[in-house]
Amino acid sequence: MSQKVLLTAKEVTIILNRLACQLIEKHFDFSNTILIGIQPRGVFLAERLKEILEKEYHTPEIQLGYLDITFFRDDFRRTDKPLEANKTNINFIVENKKVIFIDDVLFTGRSIRSALTAIQSFGRPAEIELLVLIDRRFSRNLPIQPDYRGRQVDAINGEKVRVNWKENDGDDGVYLVTS
Ligand SMILES: O=c1cc[nH]c(=O)[nH]1
Secondary structure, eight states: OEEEEEEOHHHHHHHHHHHHHHHHHHHTTOTTEEEEEETTTHHHHHHHHHHIIIIISOOOOOEEEEEOOGGGSTTTTSOOSOOOOOOOBOOSOOTTOEEEEEEEEESSSHHHHHHHHHGGGGOOOSEEEEEEEEEETTOOSSSOOOSEEEEEEOOOTTEEEEEEOHHHHSSOEEEEEEO
16 A cells, blocks of 8 residues: 655645635635534545634634435445444534535545535525635546535546545645555
């Protein structure tokens, strides 16, 4: 297995700040906007953005929820392995809100398709946008594109993009992993 650094911790910090600014430009004080971290690894990115927005850009407190998509995937019946679900935690009304889905890597688009189905159980948002740290180019199986992206990456099948978060993995960083 070999791995190449795509983004260093410093580059991740710069990109997160840029994404936070783009969100403020569009959503101002977030009074009608909520962040939804897609489980499992979109949650780290969502929490980090909320922290930057509130602490560094002094927005009022932003509502953040977690959405698990395990049983909304179109392939969930195809696996023999026991599925491990994560927690969905959305303690507020989604109806008529502007929702921003947040995930670390956008690949085929199937996870986001699942998230679009899963969120329906919580009401009808006014709009849904998508923010990702890494957009894997030319990899989509569905017509889904991000509204905000950290970095576009070209990776071939067999390569994997891994996003590390300091709170979970020891340090921030993005790697291209070839097995
Ligand atoms: O390369 C990929 C594709 C999907 N999800 C990841 O985390 N990395």
